Amino acid sequence: MSSIGTGYDLSVTTFSPDGRVFQIEYAAKAVDNSGTVVGIKCKDGIVIGVEKLIASKMMLPGSNRRIHSVHRHSGMGVAGLAADGRQIVARAKSEAHNYESTYGEPIPIKELAERVASYVHLCTLYWWLRPFGSGVILGGYDRDGPQLYMVEPSGVSYRYFGAAIGKGRQAAKTEIEKLKLSDMTCRQGVIEVAKIIYGVHDEAKDKTFELEMSWVCDESNRQHQKVPEALLEEAKAAAKAALEEMDAD
Amino acid sequence: MGNVITLMEESVLSTHKAEMDTLLTSKGDSQRTQYPYVTGTSVIGIKYKDGILMAADMGGSYGSTIRYKSVERIKQVGKHSLIGASGEISDFQEILKYLDELILHDNMWDDGNSLGPKEVHNYLTRVMYNRRNKFDPLWNSLVIGGVKNGHKYLGSVSMIGVNFEDDHIATGFGNHLARPILREEWREDLSFEEGVKILEKCMRNLLYRDRSAVNKIQIAKITEEGLTVSQPYSLKTFWNFAAFQNPTVGAEGSW
Numbered sequence: 001m002s003s004i005g006t007g008y009d010l011s012v013t014t015f016s017p018d019g020r021v022f023q024i025e026y027a028a029k030a031v032d033n034s035g036t037v038v039g040i041k042c043k044d045g046i047v048i049g050v051e052k053l054i055a056s057k058m059m060l061p062g063s064n065r066r067i068h069s070v071h072r073h074s075g076m077g078v079a080g081l082a083a084d085g086r087q088i089v090a091r092a093k094s095e096a097h098n099y100e101s102t103y104g105e106p107i108p109i110k111e112l113a114e115r116v117a118s119y120v121h122l123c124t125l126y127w128w129l130r131p132f133g134s135g136v137i138l139g140g141y142d143r144d145g146p147q148l149y150m151v152e153p154s155g156v157s158y159r160y161f162g163a164a165i166g167k168g169r170q171a172a173k174t175e176i177e178k179l180k181l182s183d184m185t186c187r188q189g190v191i192e193v194a195k196i197i198y199g200v201h202d203e204a205k206d207k208t209f210e211l212e213m214s215w216v217c218d219e220s221n222r223q224h225q226k227v228p229e230a231l232l233e234e235a236k237a238a239a240k241a242a243l244e245e246m247d248a249d
Numbered sequence: 250m251g252n253v254i255t256l257m258e259e260s261v262l263s264t265h266k267a268e269m270d271t272l273l274t275s276k277g278d279s280q281r282t283q284y285p286y287v288t289g290t291s292v293i294g295i296k297y298k299d300g301i302l303m304a305a306d307m308g309g310s311y312g313s314t315i316r317y318k319s320v321e322r323i324k325q326v327g328k329h330s331l332i333g334a335s336g337e338i339s340d341f342q343e344i345l346k347y348l349d350e351l352i353l354h355d356n357m358w359d360d361g362n363s364l365g366p367k368e369v370h371n372y373l374t375r376v377m378y379n380r381r382n383k384f385d386p387l388w389n390s391l392v393i394g395g396v397k398n399g400h401k402y403l404g405s406v407s408m409i410g411v412n413f414e415d416d417h418i419a420t421g422f423g424n425h426l427a428r429p430i431l432r433e434e435w436r437e438d439l440s441f442e443e444g445v446k447i448l449e450k451c452m453r454n455l456l457y458r459d460r461s462a463v464n465k466i467q468i469a470k471i472t473e474e475g476l477t478v479s480q481p482y483s484l485k486t487f488w489n490f491a492a493f494q495n496p497t498v499g500a501e502g503s504w
Contacts, residue, residue: 069357093357097350226359 013127023131024124027153030133031080035209036166036200037066039077039137041148042181042189045217046139047227048077049193051168051201052210067214067226071096073106074140075214075224079166080153081133088136088151092116109140113149113157121155135165141222168200175199186217190227194235195242211236285337285388287311289322290461291423292333293451294392295435296401296416297444300472301394303333304448306456307481308463315463323469323478327352330366330395331471332373335420336408337388344373344387366395366402370412378410390420396473419451422459427451441470453484 008014009022016022035051050066066085067077070092078085095115099107116138124131131153138149150163162176175196184192190213201209213227213235227235292305309317322341323333326348334341351372355364364372370393380386386408394403404414417431430451439447445468456462464486469478497503 065359069359072353072356093354097353101346 011127012124012129012131021124021154024154027131027133028135031135031153031165032167032169034079034081034134034166035066035206036164036168036172036197037077037079037135037137038162038164038172038176038193038196039139039148039150039160040162040176040179040181040189040193041139041146041160042184042186042217045141045146045186045189045215045220045222046148047186047189047193047213047215047217048075048137048139049190049197050077050079050212051166051197052212053206054208054210061210065212067212069214069224070112070138070140071100071106072223073142073216074109074112074138075216076136076138077212077214079135079137084132085134085136088116088120088132088134091119092138095119106142108142108144109138109147109149110144110159112140113138113147113151113159117151117155117157120151120153124153124155137163137165139216140224141216146216164196167202167206168197171200172196186215186219187231190215190231191235191238194232194239198236198239198243199246211239283337283385283388285340287316287338288388288461289320289335289338289341290459291419291421291427291455292322292335292390292392293423293427293431293448294333294394294403294405294418295431295439295444295448296394296403296437297439297441298437299441300396300401300470301331301403302441302444302448303331303392303394303469303471304452304466305333305335306452306463307465307467308461309338310461313460315461318463318465319481321467321478323467325476325478326369326393326395327355327365328363329397329471330364330369330393331469331476332369333392333394333420333469334389336390340387340389341391344376344389344391347376348373363397365397365400366393366404367397367400369393369395370402370404370406370414374406374410374412377406377408381409392418392420394418395471399473422455422462423451426454426458430454449484453486456484456486 008016012023035053037050039048048067052066067075068089069075096107096112120132123129135152140147148160149157150160151157161181164172179192197211213232215227216224287309289309294301294303303323305322307318307320308315309320320338323331324345326332373391377387388408391406403418404412405418406412417435419427434447448468452466456464464483465481467479467481
């Protein structure tokens with residue numbers, strides 16, 4: 001999969017002979033090595049879940065948030081370099097605020113995704129800037145209903161029913177494809193996302209992890225917020241039970 | 250090429266700074282005192298047993314014309330506070346917009362903390378004072394009240410940045426007509442009904458004596474549990490004084 005781009009990989013403003021920009025591909029590798037982020041679009045909203053790999057036991061649980069609210073109606077889960085992700089979130093917040101200030105309504109998710117993607121892409125055009133080493137899964141609920149987008153370090157952005165980035169994305173995508181998302185409510189979606197994340201977590205290679213989840217749905221009044229404590233615990237329990245079942249086979 | 254660098258730096262570094270700047274500086278080249286156009290009259294606030302009560306009428310005057318009669322001059326700010334404004338209504342709308350942004354950003358931290366009335370009051374004091382120093386004031390007198398963690402708070406900020414904190418607060422004419430009543434009758438342990446009665450007494454007095462008062466008032470209540478703004482209602486007034494009967498007796502032809 002990986003190839004050496006000797007000579008053509010020194011700058012983001014250099015194409016290789018076969019038309020690739022290696023710096024962007026290397027930036028994507030930073031995302032691939034981070035904890036998994038999963039997002040799904042259910043019947044009545046969006047659920048985002050993050051496998052937050054804990055670097056040290058000294059860290060306070062609940063700190064180092066990976067999912068951020070961008071506005072009342074939208075949020076994003078970040079994978080890759082945390083500091084780069086913070087910049088993307090800050091920019092998204094600013095765009096959302098400016099749109100509402102000018103047009104008087106919350107920014108449509110499509111517009112927000114375009115602006116974020118545009119900004120990420122901007123940083124791949126100049127040699128004195130490096131590409132963002134983080135990808136985001138952006139979910140929100142506007143008057144066209146719930147929508148899910150993913151923005152990669154290359155600046156590419158697509159709309160998804162289900163998306164995953166990070167270490168366990170291949171396995172996660174397989175699991176997501178098995179789900180019948182159009183029939184699922186977010187309540188059920190939260191349980192499924194928890195199961196997926198617990199499922200793709202590699203106990204051997206990585207240390208412990210913390211599950212962070214958020215949703216925007218009819219139940220949350222179309223506001224982006226952390227999944228309520230009770231439901232989160234229920235999801236974790238269900239995920240652990242599912243794992244044990246698998247191990248038992 | 251050079252423009253792009255500054256574009257990037259600006260966007261990356263100064264998003265929040267830009268917001269603060271718009272609030273603190275005047276838009277445009279010259280700074281001068283404004284004139285208010287559509288104004289609201291007094292707001293009265295009192296502390297009572299369970300929290301804060303605030304009253305204001307719903308009038309927006311255009312000079313001496315009572316132009317708007319359904320202006321909501323008391324609004325919610327976050328979970329813990331109420332703000333009431335007298336003065337220029339458009340400046341109040343701007344203040345509400347900025348407070349909305351402040352609360353939104355506070356909520357997005359999602360850290361279990363939320364801005365209370367004392368914090369909002371302090372923020373608005375800084376804003377009003379800084380605008381005054383640029384000779385471009387927000388032409389309002391604001392009353393901030395609320396309850397957070399069991400502590401009741403009631404304060405005011407004027408357009409020149411003077412701020413007070415007290416058990417009962419009024420703006421404009423309320424200072425002259427309502428506060429004397431409150432000084433006499435206010436007690437620490439007023440019940441809700443007693444508080445409303447005192448406020449209605451003050452508002453009635455203002456209705457009689459303040460030419461820009463309108464007989465359509467709202468009373469807002471905020472306690473630890475939450476906040477309610479009443480539906481608009483009218484006060485009963487009495488005009489049947491002997492001196493008002495047969496006003497033209499002894500001066501035929503006058504009106």
